[in-house]
Amino acid sequence: MSHLSRLVRIARTDFSYFFRTKWLMAVLISLSLSDMLVVGLVYGRLIPTRFAGLTYFQFLVPGIVVVGLFSAATDTGRRIWLALREGVVQYYLTLPIRTRGLVGAYIISGGLGGIVYSGALLAIAYVALSFLGPTAIPVQGIAYALLLIPFLFVLATGIAGLAAFFASVSRRGEIYWVYAQALQVSMITISTVFYPAQTIAQYLPAPVATIAEYNPLSLAAGVLRTSAFGGNPLDAGVLANLLATSLLLAVLGALAYWTILRNIRLNGKP
Amino acid sequence: MTIALVQHFYRPSPRTNVSPSLFAVETLSLSKRYGKTDALRGLNFTVNEGEIMVILGPNGSGKTTLLMILCTILKPTSGTAKVVGIDVVEDGTKVREVMGIAFQEARGFWRHKPSSILRFHASMFDIDPAKRQDLIERTMKDLELWESRDKLFMHLSGGQAKRLETAKVLIQRPKLAIFDEPTSQVDLRGKRKIWDKIRELRDQGSTIIVATNEVREAEYLADRVTILHQGQRVVCDTIPKLKDAIAGGDIVEVDFEDPVSEKLVDSLNGLGGEVSMSPEGNQLRAKVSRAEDWVPKMTSASYVAGAKIASIRITEPSLDDVFLHFTGKALADQP
Structure with a gap:
């Protein structure tokens, strides 16, 4: 068996964990659905203003999808934390796979979790919009959404990488959640996930507005709005930026996790 | 090979x-x-x-x-x-x-x-x-x-x-x-x-x-x-x-039907190991390196001396004793 197939097997096993914690899935999906359906549809009717040709629902849903992707990808961190504390990582370290393969497997598993979860939210949003929404979804929007999946996958791996880093440095499970929540608050606040870029530019200092613009979450939410919901062609520049920033996060996270595994090999503990 | x-x-x-x-x-x-x-x-x-x-x-x-x-x-x-x-x-x-x-x-x-x-x-x-x-x-x-x-x-x-x-x-x-x-x-x-x-x-x-x-x-x-x-x-x-590496590692206990002579005790002492007799003179306890070597010699010497053996018991040290012997500490006493 090749290293690649072992890597895929480990990623698949870890990914299956995502579906084994049903209570967590229920919490995640109920929050996202209530945001999407209650807030989106109700507020969508209360706020008639259109943002760049989009209804409030169409503007909000990409943000919810991106946050869903973020939450699902950060679940990798929880699994890594558990694996470190329960000794499963030590078991993995005895398997015939290189350390970097192990890191890759976790990051890919996080990416898969993110994409499956956000993909499900996106599908629900399309269905909701078809039945309840004030405007129909352009057919090409669905095609663009499918084309965006690999880019969202890379974004999810980047977030999984960051989660892996925070999991590795957390002594206790609660501390990991504090880190994950702090990361979520900061990455979503300094972004255009839920606000238009001009609002950020209007109220926050210029450097913060620039960070928000190049925040991969903003880029993902933006491209979902304009293409998956607006039906406009995909912007290659935005996709390149999304890929670059996401890969940077993935590499940084993978490096941090690799360092932790190396520490285990040197010191017997993270 | x-x-x-x-x-x-x-x-x-x-x-x-x-x-x-x-x-x-x-x-x-x-x-x-x-x-x-x-x-x-x-x-x-x-x-x-x-x-x-x-x-x-x-x-x-x-x-x-x-x-x-x-x-x-x-x-x-x-x-x-x-x-x-x-x-x-x-x-x-x-x-x-x-x-x-x-x-x-x-x-x-x-x-x-x-x-x-x-x-x-x-x-x-x-x-x-x-x-x-x-x-x-x-x-x-x-x-x-x-x-x-x-x-x-x-x-x-x-x-x-x-x-x-x-x-x-x-x-x-x-x-x-x-x-x-x-x-x-x-x-x-x-x-x-x-x-x-x-x-x-x-x-x-x-x-x-x-x-x-x-x-x-x-x-x-x-x-x-x-x-x-x-x-x-x-x-x-x-x-x-x-x-075997423990000096006096095997313990041999021998019961004789009658008290044995000083001469036999001397000859048993010459076989190696650490031999001690009971006060009554009919029970012998020996710490020897290899019981399987020592016992045949002891039975021959007893036969020559006319001493009748009632029973022989051999016990060997446990690994605990081995550990104690080589480290100076008992395995069970370790933290």
């Missing part, structure tokens, strides 16, 4: 640092330091192909550290360690392909069932998919895990989790199988089953290392025993030789 062994272990590959070795496991001046604590201090240790080597030592003696280095989880601070001729630092992945370990604390995916954990393990070690399910079922039945097949790992008892840990190695049938305290938390019946399966694995050709601080386990399993103490190898040999 030597050539055959070298050929067996030396399978040159352009991608691996395999060097000829006569041993399944070989460490040279192996040291491991955690902060200011030396867990291993220049350990030289070898295991022959196809034997069960039991590493006996109290907690903190360096047993687990040695095993963690051999299975490539830990990197040594200095020195070298080779498994079937492959350096554990230079080519860890290759070592992991030929090695399997049952951890002291069972490690499993909490939300998976035992069979799913074993299926994953088997797939990682290229166990033939056609035979996999059969092998898993048989091993689970052998280790009395079949009834727990629908439980999640996190719901298994300590003993069941330990048996599952053993099952992983059994289905893998690695060239080097490592068991770290394989029967802690396991009941007596389960212990015997695990011990028998470990011996069976040895008979199928695996080399086995068992780390334990249970004397009974060591006596049941060991082809050879290495005593580790404070990160160093104190002694390594077969159990009979270790016991």
Whole structure:
């Protein structure tokens, strides 16, 4: 068996964990659905203003999808934390796979979790919009959404990488959640996930507005709005930026996790 | 024989640092330091192909550290360690392909069932998919895990989790199988089953290392025993030789029908060992190195002296006594 197939097997096993914690899935999906359906549809009717040709629902849903992707990808961190504390990582370290393969497997598993979860939210949003929404979804929007999946996958791996880093440095499970929540608050606040870029530019200092613009979450939410919901062609520049920033996060996270595994090999503990 | 062994272990590959070795496991001046604590201090240790080597030592003696280095989880601070001729630092992945370990604390995916954990393990070690399910079922039945097949790992008892840990190695049938305290938390019946399966694995050709601080386990399993103490190898040999190495190791008690003469006592003292007589003069207690050598000489001397023997009892020292002899401390008293 090749290293690649072992890597895929480990990623698949870890990914299956995502579906084994049903209570967590229920919490995640109920929050996202209530945001999407209650807030989106109700507020969508209360706020008639259109943002760049989009209804409030169409503007909000990409943000919810991106946050869903973020939450699902950060679940990798929880699994890594558990694996470190329960000794499963030590078991993995005895398997015939290189350390970097192990890191890759976790990051890919996080990416898969993110994409499956956000993909499900996106599908629900399309269905909701078809039945309840004030405007129909352009057919090409669905095609663009499918084309965006690999880019969202890379974004999810980047977030999984960051989660892996925070999991590795957390002594206790609660501390990991504090880190994950702090990361979520900061990455979503300094972004255009839920606000238009001009609002950020209007109220926050210029450097913060620039960070928000190049925040991969903003880029993902933006491209979902304009293409998956607006039906406009995909912007290659935005996709390149999304890929670059996401890969940077993935590499940084993978490096941090690799360092932790190396520490285990040197010191017997993270 | 030597050539055959070298050929067996030396399978040159352009991608691996395999060097000829006569041993399944070989460490040279192996040291491991955690902060200011030396867990291993220049350990030289070898295991022959196809034997069960039991590493006996109290907690903190360096047993687990040695095993963690051999299975490539830990990197040594200095020195070298080779498994079937492959350096554990230079080519860890290759070592992991030929090695399997049952951890002291069972490690499993909490939300998976035992069979799913074993299926994953088997797939990682290229166990033939056609035979996999059969092998898993048989091993689970052998280790009395079949009834727990629908439980999640996190719901298994300590003993069941330990048996599952053993099952992983059994289905893998690695060239080097490592068991770290394989029967802690396991009941007596389960212990015997695990011990028998470990011996069976040895008979199928695996080399086995068992780390334990249970004397009974060591006596049941060991082809050879290495005593580790404070990160160093104190002694390594077969159990009979270790016991023989204790001066006055065997204890022989002889009851004579009548009090024996001074002359016989003198002649028995001349046979070696430490002989003492009861005040009544009809009971003899001797501490000798090898009872099997001493007893025939004693019976001849008694026959010549006309002394009639009523009974002979021979007791041998336990591994506890061996440990005490070589380290100056009792195994059970260690932290």
